[in-house]
Amino acid sequence: MRRYQYINLYKQRGVAAIWLGLSLIPIMGFTFWAVEGTRYVQESSRLRDATEAAAIAVTIQDIESSSIEMSQKYIESYVRDIKSVEMSTTRFFQEENEDEELPEFIQYTVDSLTTHQSWFHSSFIPSFGETQDIAGRSLARKYPAYLGDKNIDLVFVSDFSGSMKGSRIDRLKEAVKEIAKELLLEVEPDDEDDFGNRLALVPYNLRTQYSESGSSCYEKVSSACYSDSQLRYKNNYESSKSDYGYEEIDWSEWSAISYSNLEQCAGSNKNKCPNGMDKNVAHEQAKRVKHVMDMHWSYSLLDIPDYIAYNKTINNIMVDKRKEFSFDFNLRENSLYKTIARGDFETILLTNSYQDIARVEDMSPNGGTAVYQGLLRGIQILNDVKPDHNASEEEIEAYEGIIPMIIILSDGVEDPYPEIFQTLVNRGLCDVAREAIPNLYIGVIGIDFSASAQSGFQDCVINKDEDIIDVSDLSELIDKIKELIRKGSKSNGVTKLY
Numbered sequence: 001m002r003r004y005q006y007i008n009l010y011k012q013r014g015v016a017a018i019w020l021g022l023s024l025i026p027i028m029g030f031t032f033w034a035v036e037g038t039r040y041v042q043e044s045s046r047l048r049d050a051t052e053a054a055a056i057a058v059t060i061q062d063i064e065s066s067s068i069e070m071s072q073k074y075i076e077s078y079v080r081d082i083k084s085v086e087m088s089t090t091r092f093f094q095e096e097n098e099d100e101e102l103p104e105f106i107q108y109t110v111d112s113l114t115t116h117q118s119w120f121h122s123s124f125i126p127s128f129g130e131t132q133d134i135a136g137r138s139l140a141r142k143y144p145a146y147l148g149d150k151n152i153d154l155v156f157v158s159d160f161s162g163s164m165k166g167s168r169i170d171r172l173k174e175a176v177k178e179i180a181k182e183l184l185l186e187v188e189p190d191d192e193d194d195f196g197n198r199l200a201l202v203p204y205n206l207r208t209q210y211s212e213s214g215s216s217c218y219e220k221v222s223s224a225c226y227s228d229s230q231l232r233y234k235n236n237y238e239s240s241k242s243d244y245g246y247e248e249i250d251w252s253e254w255s256a257i258s259y260s261n262l263e264q265c266a267g268s269n270k271n272k273c274p275n276g277m278d279k280n281v282a283h284e285q286a287k288r289v290k291h292v293m294d295m296h297w298s299y300s301l302l303d304i305p306d307y308i309a310y311n312k313t314i315n316n317i318m319v320d321k322r323k324e325f326s327f328d329f330n331l332r333e334n335s336l337y338k339t340i341a342r343g344d345f346e347t348i349l350l351t352n353s354y355q356d357i358a359r360v361e362d363m364s365p366n367g368g369t370a371v372y373q374g375l376l377r378g379i380q381i382l383n384d385v386k387p388d389h390n391a392s393e394e395e396i397e398a399y400e401g402i403i404p405m406i407i408i409l410s411d412g413v414e415d416p417y418p419e420i421f422q423t424l425v426n427r428g429l430c431d432v433a434r435e436a437i438p439n440l441y442i443g444v445i446g447i448d449f450s451a452s453a454q455s456g457f458q459d460c461v462i463n464k465d466e467d468i469i470d471v472s473d474l475s476e477l478i479d480k481i482k483e484l485i486r487k488g489s490k491s492n493g494v495t496k497l498y
Helices: 002-061 064-078 167-183 259-266 279-294 310-315 354-362 371-384 393-400 418-426 429-436 455-460 474-488
Strands: 084-094 105-117 131-146 151-159 198-204 208-210 226-228 348-351 402-410 441-447 468-471 490-497
Touching (some): 002 105, 064 105, 348 371, 429 455, 474 490
Antiparallel strands (some): 208 226
């Protein structure tokens, strides 16, 4: 009897092992589902949060070309253990329709799909698949506000090269005066903190020009124009050519002599050097001046690409070279640099007086095209009105109510050196300006010219599809400038999730 019971217990032990093994399958399955399921619920929640944050961010920024990259950064920052991620963004713009009471808004939809490697995957135990996809979608809208109680500091960087002669310059003058009439308000003398809207005008050809009175630029002296450069130059380029570097030359002094005399002074006839200069010094400087001018067939250009110190120019972007440095680029109407200081125009600093801006009517274009000179000067003008570290709270508050804007007006490509502007932009010209001047807006108008196809302009603006407008019908110029001003004065307004 006892033996029989022992055998029966032995047999039951085997059955129990089988039942134990079978019962472990659902137990392990429940464990896998509990642990992995909790993980995926949390990841799904984090993905939805990340997608919402990404939608708000790309809507506020509103740069469609970079929206996917920005969204993906949000997803990768929020969600853990991602094996792969797929992103898509869709932009929609609704124009304001007063008849149907539809507000203007910009909308972005962000779709995300993340793939995760499961921790517990088995072919025998119930569990999630080897990989698991989690999807998220979010939609945000931005209802922009325009200007409101803010004022504008607007700088027109205007092409005054020879190709602007005729109907183009006439239409540009008309546009500048029309905009000035609409924007400029005279400020009460005792209301120092109320800037009002202010305009500045920076005409350019190969240089910008100013009057001898300097800071005011309101009166010409004996009808003279002076030009200057806001570039920095290499002193060590081709050092064997002369003991003097580019920035050690008094270019104003040399502007008065002929090329023939320059050539002789650089050679053996020091008597042809400018009077009042030490002959040996003049001889060495003449060799440098001649080398610069001989690098272009016309003997008339000074901004030779090989001589330009691009990084030094960017590092000194906010410094008015005419005032702060010892080198002298100030050139009066001259005989040596034939295409420099040509054209009867001058810079007008920020003003709220229409009469100041109306002086554009008496200006005339001539010479080549170097938009970088105008842009550099325009950036400096806006930077100069920023409050310094000694400013009062009232001054800072008043400045914070200003929207700084630059609108470039151009009718053609850079001539003769298009690579200078592109190189400066590549080195950070426009980005550095926006970092230094909060909320700076840069827009471009192509006057009977495809500015939108120029990589220099494309890389300078924030949104190449909206911030560059080509105008072939000159009668539309005023409306297109107003359109850019409207875009530049647009704030983020209110952004909401839907």
